[in-house]
Amino acid sequence: MEINKFKYYLAPIIGLSIALPILSLIIYFLIEGSFNFNFLKSNALIEYTKNTSLLIFGTFTLVLILGTITSYLSARFEYLGAKFFAITFVLPLAYPAYILGYTYVGFFEYRGILSDIVGNTGVRFDILNMYGAIFIFAIAMFPYVYILARVSFGSISSTVCELVSLQQINPIKAFFRVYLPLSYPAIFAGSILAMMETLSDYGTVLYFGIETFSVGIFKSWFGYGDLAQAINVAMILLVFVFGILWTESLIRKKYRFVSSTHSRKKSPKIKLKGKYNLLAFVISFIISTFTLFVPTGVLIYWFILDINTLDFNTFDYLFNTLTLNIISSIIIIILSFIMIYMLRFYPSKIGNITHKLSILGYSIPGAVIGVGLLILSSFIDKSLGFILFSGTFFMVIFAYATRYFASSIGSIENGFSKIDTSIDDATKIFGKSEANNIFKVYLPLMKPYIISGFLILYIDIAKELPATLILRPFNFDTLAIRIYELASNEMLYKVGFPSLVLILTTAIAVMLLNSRFVRRKI
Amino acid sequence: MKKIVDIKNLRKVFCKGNICVANDINLFINEGEIFTILGKSGSGKTTFLRMIAGLETPDKGQIIIDEKEVFSKQTNLQPKNRGVAVVFQNYALLPHLSIASNITFGSDASKADLEEVLEKTKLKGQENKFPHELSGGQQQRVALARAIITKPKILLLDEPLSNIDTELRAHLRVELKEMIKLFGITALFITHDKEDAFYLSDRIAIISGGDILQVGTAKDIYHHPADLYCANFLGKMTKISENSYIRPEHIQICENGKYEAIIKNIVFYGSFYEVLILSNNQELLVHSFNDNLQVNQTIKYDFDGEILNFSIY
Numbered sequence: 001m002e003i004n005k006f007k008y009y010l011a012p013i014i015g016l017s018i019a020l021p022i023l024s025l026i027i028y029f030l031i032e033g034s035f036n037f038n039f040l041k042s043n044a045l046i047e048y049t050k051n052t053s054l055l056i057f058g059t060f061t062l063v064l065i066l067g068t069i070t071s072y073l074s075a076r077f078e079y080l081g082a083k084f085f086a087i088t089f090v091l092p093l094a095y096p097a098y099i100l101g102y103t104y105v106g107f108f109e110y111r112g113i114l115s116d117i118v119g120n121t122g123v124r125f126d127i128l129n130m131y132g133a134i135f136i137f138a139i140a141m142f143p144y145v146y147i148l149a150r151v152s153f154g155s156i157s158s159t160v161c162e163l164v165s166l167q168q169i170n171p172i173k174a175f176f177r178v179y180l181p182l183s184y185p186a187i188f189a190g191s192i193l194a195m196m197e198t199l200s201d202y203g204t205v206l207y208f209g210i211e212t213f214s215v216g217i218f219k220s221w222f223g224y225g226d227l228a229q230a231i232n233v234a235m236i237l238l239v240f241v242f243g244i245l246w247t248e249s250l251i252r253k254k255y256r257f258v259s260s261t262h263s264r265k266k267s268p269k270i271k272l273k274g275k276y277n278l279l280a281f282v283i284s285f286i287i288s289t290f291t292l293f294v295p296t297g298v299l300i301y302w303f304i305l306d307i308n309t310l311d312f313n314t315f316d317y318l319f320n321t322l323t324l325n326i327i328s329s330i331i332i333i334i335l336s337f338i339m340i341y342m343l344r345f346y347p348s349k350i351g352n353i354t355h356k357l358s359i360l361g362y363s364i365p366g367a368v369i370g371v372g373l374l375i376l377s378s379f380i381d382k383s384l385g386f387i388l389f390s391g392t393f394f395m396v397i398f399a400y401a402t403r404y405f406a407s408s409i410g411s412i413e414n415g416f417s418k419i420d421t422s423i424d425d426a427t428k429i430f431g432k433s434e435a436n437n438i439f440k441v442y443l444p445l446m447k448p449y450i451i452s453g454f455l456i457l458y459i460d461i462a463k464e465l466p467a468t469l470i471l472r473p474f475n476f477d478t479l480a481i482r483i484y485e486l487a488s489n490e491m492l493y494k495v496g497f498p499s500l501v502l503i504l505t506t507a508i509a510v511m512l513l514n515s516r517f518v519r520r521k522i
Numbered sequence: 523m524k525k526i527v528d529i530k531n532l533r534k535v536f537c538k539g540n541i542c543v544a545n546d547i548n549l550f551i552n553e554g555e556i557f558t559i560l561g562k563s564g565s566g567k568t569t570f571l572r573m574i575a576g577l578e579t580p581d582k583g584q585i586i587i588d589e590k591e592v593f594s595k596q597t598n599l600q601p602k603n604r605g606v607a608v609v610f611q612n613y614a615l616l617p618h619l620s621i622a623s624n625i626t627f628g629s630d631a632s633k634a635d636l637e638e639v640l641e642k643t644k645l646k647g648q649e650n651k652f653p654h655e656l657s658g659g660q661q662q663r664v665a666l667a668r669a670i671i672t673k674p675k676i677l678l679l680d681e682p683l684s685n686i687d688t689e690l691r692a693h694l695r696v697e698l699k700e701m702i703k704l705f706g707i708t709a710l711f712i713t714h715d716k717e718d719a720f721y722l723s724d725r726i727a728i729i730s731g732g733d734i735l736q737v738g739t740a741k742d743i744y745h746h747p748a749d750l751y752c753a754n755f756l757g758k759m760t761k762i763s764e765n766s767y768i769r770p771e772h773i774q775i776c777e778n779g780k781y782e783a784i785i786k787n788i789v790f791y792g793s794f795y796e797v798l799i800l801s802n803n804q805e806l807l808v809h810s811f812n813d814n815l816q817v818n819q820t821i822k823y824d825f826d827g828e829i830l831n832f833s834i835y
Binding site: 428 | 572575576577600601602603606607608610614617618627628629672
């Protein structure tokens with residue numbers, strides 16, 4: 001009986017623990033910190049607000065356009081190279097935005113790769129500005145829109161497509177009046193995800209000299225040692241985040257009808273011929289050139305330049321990255337599985353509330369979570385009188401769990417939703433032990449979803465920079481940290497080798513995930 | 523005859539919407555009998571089955587299975603201790619397990635038991651396959667075998683024939699009855715389909731709004747329905763006077779009939795015609811096999827005497 005009671009509390013305990021860094025930040029702010037209203041009028045805040053707004057609005061617009069074009073082409077048409085481009089459109093997901101940023105700076109800078117290609121050292125473009133940053137975020141984040149919208153465009157009911165062709169609606173009108181509105185929820189969901197990731201970024205904006213909230217948090221704390229100021233910036237950033245989430249919920253409500261027009265019976269792709277075939281190819285090629293070929297080419301070029309002086313410590317960083325990443329991903333997946341399993345079999349109101357709290361992290365920048373965790377750990381360490389958590393792997397893994405719990409829980413929930421409740425009833429009738437049911441029934445049934453959750457976590461964690469930077473144990477460097485340090489020291493060509501190693505691992509994960517996407521149409 | 527299931531004053535109200543799904547139900551099921559609960563969706567039939575299985579807790583009442591009290595004010599046995607087995611609507615087979623593993627999943631059956639069940643359910647040779655490799659009929663047999671191998675006191679079947687197309691359904695119905703009778707098991711079958719109920723059942727209970735309206739054999743309840751609801755649910759009929767109704771098959775169109783009528787409409791149903799006739803300003807439905815009937819044709823007809831009378835509406 002006692003054990004059964006405990007099972008009802010397990011999901012709330014996990015949910016609350018995951019949300020603890022965010023909650024502790026808010027609690028600390030309410031109890032200890034007083035909001036500095038003078039800060040509201042400060043030039044720094046105006047600058048952070050202006051820059052962050054411009055950056056996320058610009059990124060939102062550009063990813064929306066890029067994501068819509070690529071997903072529509074990929075989902076609705078057969079054309080020259082379509083299968084190849086279906087992969088190249090998703091691969092930028094393997095690239096952290098800051099690496100893309102470094103490559104483009106290296107490409108366009110004075111005596112950069114472009115000037116080498118054209119043979120004129122004077123040719124250069126200054127992209128270290130707001131527009132350059134927007135461009136970098138757009139090419140890094142558009143796959144979020146592409147992946148979601150491709151599924152949405154692809155699953156529009158064949159009857160809707162037949163209606164369009166029977167009514168002889170011209171293709172442009174059909175796109176804007178029928179197909180695009182039906183995919184708005186997916187397009188907006190992807191664009192908002194891109195906005196969240198942009199808000200969370202630290203490496204790229206720092207390198208591009210854009211003073212956003214994330215930069216503000218780092219600057220306040222690590223630059224001026226002002227925790228109160230850092231918390232103030234973090235709280236304003238949270239207001240921003242909640243504003244975006246509120247907008248998203250409004251959009252979702254408005255387009256609730258859309259799901260009724262999607263079905264499993266998909267309409268066949270349209271085979272493009274002649275000039276339309278060529279046009280689709282050219283558009284896809286240009287997009288892939290900017291989003292994938294140029295950055296990859298630059299990294300390979302740097303790698304070749306550096307080939308005689310390669311830093312083989314890179315493999316140590318790779319080992320660190322893989323170890324930390326795999327351990328974190330496994331822990332997060334196990335926690336997600338336990339939480340969703342417990343919510344299914346031992347539901348409670350408090351469980352549902354903590355479930356919602358636990359997924360908040362996806363919208364909270366890594367720097368904010370880092371600050372929250374530092375407050376929490378210093379409180380615990382002070383109370384204990386000795387250092388237990390600060391500067392340990394536990395802190396980094398905790399930060400990843402808070403930040404990316406939503407990704408893994410999404411996969412696990414999706415998997416459990418596909419298991420019919422009659423299976424639950426059958427296990428009750430057979431009366432085998434709970435452990436037997438978990439290991440013999442639920443884990444095998446959930447295997448694909450656990451793998452996809454693991455892959456998503458792997459990609460996210462491998463690219464993560466701000467929380468790792470704040471919380472990592474002393475002298476522990478991952479590939480992401482190493483790349484960031486090299487770029488900070490203006491050793492751009494040295495970035496090539498570790499970046500290619502990092503991207504190779506994430507690209508494998510992206511490819512595996514992509515193949516599952518196509519097969520199961522999540 | 524021994525009662526395998528005995529249910530007394532079983533009551534269940536769902537708090538959400540205050541819906542009564544079992545209103546003081548009293549029922550018994552005899553040993554070896556196939557007993558059917560027949561009702562429309564939302565009538566409470568699935569909840570009734572789930573309460574017997576122990577998957578849903580009643581508010582009050584008593585459930586006895588094979589002389590053992592499994593639910594009462596003091597007792598509430600776990601599903602595994604009730605001696606029940608369930609064949610679910612979608613069979614609930616585990617896709618990652620072979621047929622043999624699926625069948626033995628819920629039991630500690632010996633190899634000999636498995637062999638016997640495989641033989642009797644005509645699944646011999648399929649034991650190493652996986653559920654997705656089998657046809658719908660074979661999957662149903664696996665679900666049945668998995669239930670039977672546990673040697674339950676009562677087999678509960680939760681609409682196993684719904685969501686199956688008509689042709690296969692008729693075939694599976696025959697097979698299901700054969701299997702249950704072959705194993706000599708007592709079964710409780712839940713359905714909304716009267717044809718399934720008529721074919722499979724020794725006795726039928728009609729349920730609506732959590733009330734058992736009538737219990738009897740198929741012939742009993744069809745020819746002597748307890749009330750207008752039961753009569754309407756089991757087949758079409760037309761009103762001939764204040765409290766009297768007649769089913770279409772009890773009116774015959776014949777040359778030497780006593781009464782005269784005009785044909786208003788004819789619907790072809792393949793094996794028969796459903797004809798709407800007007801006689802003395804009274805519309806009547808008639809079943810006929812005559813291919814030569816025409817709308818507006820004047821015909822003669824007669825009753826065969828079976829009229830349904832209800833005093834309560």
